[in-house]
Amino acid sequence: xxxxxxxxxxxxxxxxxxxxxxxxxxxxxxxxxxxxxxxxxxxxxxxxxxxxxxxxxxxxxxxxxxxxxxx
Numbered sequence: 001x002x003x004x005x006x007x008x009x010x011x012x013x014x015x016x017x018x019x020x021x022x023x024x025x026x027x028x029x030x031x032x033x034x035x036x037x038x039x040x041x042x043x044x045x046x047x048x049x050x051x052x053x054x055x056x057x058x059x060x061x062x063x064x065x066x067x068x069x070x071x
Contacts, residue, residue: 018043 002020009015018029025043032038041051
């Protein structure tokens, strides 16, 4: 049973980094979904209760990535 700070990488691409209690996301954490969307904030019993969700656009071409890195 997970409790405390930890990281979870699932086979479907979901990634969670944050606090756990009773084997559930509980406390502050950040979930990254396979499409690049992120949820960050406070979780209670696996549910985001306060925070925000961001849709990120993945940078696919190296030229665009280089321009962003230089900025």
